[in-house]
Amino acid sequence: MNHTRWKTLRERKLAEGYTEPDDVTEARREIRLSMALAKAVYDRRTELGLTQADLAARAGLTQAKISRIEGADTVPTLPLLTKLADALDATLNIAIDAEDTRVTFTDHHTDAA
Numbered sequence: 001m002n003h004t005r006w007k008t009l010r011e012r013k014l015a016e017g018y019t020e021p022d023d024v025t026e027a028r029r030e031i032r033l034s035m036a037l038a039k040a041v042y043d044r045r046t047e048l049g050l051t052q053a054d055l056a057a058r059a060g061l062t063q064a065k066i067s068r069i070e071g072a073d074t075v076p077t078l079p080l081l082t083k084l085a086d087a088l089d090a091t092l093n094i095a096i097d098a099e100d101t102r103v104t105f106t107d108h109h110t111d112a113a
Contacts, residue, residue: 033096034072036103042070044088044105059087 020028045055045066052066059066060083068074069084076084085092090105 029101030075031072033101033103034075036101037076037094038070038072040092040103040105041066041084041088044090045070048088055084055087059083 041055045052050058052070053063055061056063056066061080065074069076081092085105088105089108091108093102093104093106095102
């Protein structure tokens with residue numbers, strides 16, 4: 001069977017007119033936000049050539065905490081996000097819209113043209 005024809009149970013139910021309960025929709029949104037942050041931290045850390053231990057030392061955190069953030073297993077507080085942005089030498093940008101969530105780190109040392 002061609003894999004492109006497979007659909008998840010959720011996709012099939014939505015196609016049939018099923019609507020998710022509000023709490024499920026909210027949980028999906030929270031997960032998307034956690035995953036977007038996790039990816040942004042990982043991408044910036046690897047861009048800088050840092051290990052999780054290196055980033056933890058820079059931020060005054062433990063390697064395990066960095067691992068939980070990158071694994072989307074925790075939702076950091078604003079003070080912790082500030083520590084991460086400082087440790088990654090970047091500005092943290094979060095854009096949240098109804099259907100779109102973007103989390104990026106912008107390098108403090110980008111050259112202006």
